[in-house]
Amino acid sequence: MRTRRTIAAALSVLALTAVAACGKDGSPNATANDTASKLPTYQVKTDVKLDGSPTWKKAKERGNLIIGAKSDQPFLGFEDVSSKDRSGFDIEIAKMIAADLGFAPGQVKFQTIVSANRETAISGGQVDYYVGTYTINDDRKKQVAFAGPYMVAGQDLLVRKTNTTITGPEAMAGKSICSATGSTSLKRVDQYHGKAVKYDTYAQCVDKLLTDEVDAVTTDDAILKGFAAKNKDQLKVVGKPFSKEPYGIGLNKTDKVLQDAINAALKAHEDNGDWKKAYDATLGLSGATSGDIPAIDKS
Numbered sequence: 189m190r191t192r193r194t195i196a197a198a199l200s201v202l203a204l205t206a207v208a209a210c211g212k213d214g215s216p217n218a219t220a221n222d223t224a225s226k227l228p229t230y231q232v233k234t235d236v237k238l239d240g241s242p243t244w245k246k247a248k249e250r251g252n253l254i255i256g257a258k259s260d261q262p263f264l265g266f267e268d269v270s271s272k273d274r275s276g277f278d279i280e281i282a283k284m285i286a287a288d289l290g291f292a293p294g295q296v297k298f299q300t301i302v303s304a305n306r307e308t309a310i311s312g313g314q315v316d317y318y319v320g321t322y323t324i325n326d327d328r329k330k331q332v333a334f335a336g337p338y339m340v341a342g343q344d345l346l347v348r349k350t351n352t353t354i355t356g357p358e359a360m361a362g363k364s365i366c367s368a369t370g371s372t373s374l375k376r377v378d379q380y381h382g383k384a385v386k387y388d389t390y391a392q393c394v395d396k397l398l399t400d401e402v403d404a405v406t407t408d409d410a411i412l413k414g415f416a417a418k419n420k421d422q423l424k425v426v427g428k429p430f431s432k433e434p435y436g437i438g439l440n441k442t443d444k445v446l447q448d449a450i451n452a453a454l455k456a457h458e459d460n461g462d463w464k465k466a467y468d469a470t471l472g473l474s475g476a477t478s479g480d481i482p483a484i485d486k487s
Contacts, residue, residue, distance in 0.1 A: 226469035228462040230283055236290030241445035243316050244289065253291040255282045256301040256309055256318035256438070260391070263414035263470045265320050267300065274298050276414065280466035281338055281454075282319040285437065288453035307331040310438050317450065318438040321408055324485075325433070333443065334436035335450035337482045338463070342429025343373055344409035346397065346416060349424050354404050356428040363403040366393035373406045376430065390415070398422060409476075410435075416474035425476050434482060451484050 238244040247253045257278060258265030265278040279298070286296050301309045306322065309315050310332045323341060324334045345365075347354045354363060360382035367373040369386040377384045385402050387393050393405040394415045405412065409429055416423045437450055457463050458481050467478040 226465065227280065228284075228465040230287035230457070230462065232287045232292045233290050236288070238289070238445050238449055241443055241449070243313075243440055243443045243446050244449070246313070247289075247291070247316050252295045252297050253286050253289065254297050254299055254315050255286065256306065256315035256320065257282060257298045258320035259300040260389070261321070261411050261414050262418045263473060264410055266414075267298070275470070277410070277467055277470040278319045278321065280470065281437070281463075282317075284457040284462055284466070285317070285319075285450050285453045288456065289449060306438060310440060313440070316439070317446070321410060322436060322438050323433040324436040328438070329441075331441065332438045333441045333447050334438060334485075335447050336436035336454060336484060337434035338437070338454055338458075339410065339435045340482050341431075341433040341435050342409055343376060343406060343431040344412055344429045345426040346394070346405040346412040346423055347403070347426060348397065348400075349422055351403070351424075355426060357430040360404070360406075364401075366396055366402040366405045367407055368393070371407060377406060394419070394423075410471060413471040413474040413476050416476070417471065420473060420475065425474060427476060434485075448486075451486060455484055 257274065259267035259274075261276065261278075264276040265274075266276045267274050282298070283293070283296065299315055301315060301318065301320070306318055307328065310318055317335075321341070322334075324337060328334075345354060345357070345360070353359060357376065357380045360377060360380040363382050364385050365377045365382040366385040366387060367377065368390050369388055374384050374386065385393070385396070387396070390405065390407055390411060393402065396402045397405050398419065405415070409425055409427075412425045416425050437454075439446055439450065463481060464478060472478060
């Protein structure tokens with residue numbers, strides 16, 4: 189059994205305005221060119237036959253796979269508003285699975301689904317599966333099934349590279365800590381006696397951090413790594429997560445055949461090095477190492 193690693197945790201707030209906010213002139217200094225040349229390619233299987241999977245059968249009949257995703261998380265789940273291209277670690281996870289299910293890149297459609305609508309979109313067949321900082325928990329298992337986990341999440345802190353005083357959650361005391369309005373991350377800011385600052389999106393928090401108006405931003409460290417990669421000369425992730433939540437692929441609760449196939453695809457791409465290459469070309473640009481790949485839960 190491979191040990192689990194902590195990569196990220198908390199709720200993410202979706203809005204395309206977040207993309208505009210974090211993309212102001214002078215903010216990002218990592219580009220798509222840092223990613224594209226380093227990404228793995230995924231060989232599309234041609235002999236796939238998933239008898240007993242209604243989701244897979246419908247996708248084959250219509251000729252494409254519909255994958256739910258995030259769109260406003262740099263280097264994790266991001267959509268370029270002009271080109272409509274998708275990029276990031278979660279997007280790569282979705283693509284490698286699609287290839288093993290027998291779908292070529294041109295047969296994959298991404299659909300942005302806000303967090304509050306994920307279970308409805310999955311159970312209602314709006315998407316075939318969902319990849320987007322989706323924490324596996326017992327409440328959600330009542331409505332959907334999960335494959336994975338493919339990473340383990342933990343709340344962390346994003347600070348300026350010059351900051352030497354905020355070294356973990358205890359150091360939040362008395363500091364101005366920014367997070368998205370309504371996020372569970374804010375509860376831990378209060379627990380550690382930080383001064384909570386709230387904005388609609390994490391991107392707005394990052395802009396305030398870049399202009400020294402807040403001391404730190406807190407949420408998912410996978411999300412924070414994406415912002416750190418975009419501003420790699422200015423920002424860093426502290427790297428001491430203080431919660432743990434496994435990220436999985438959400439799918440229809442009754443489709444055990446598809447669940448098993450996705451788990452097999454994840455395992456194959458973890459073993460052949462694609463997982464690590466995808467991480468290094470996306471979230472790895474933040475300077476944070478990937479750590480260990482979590483063991484897949486086949487229960």
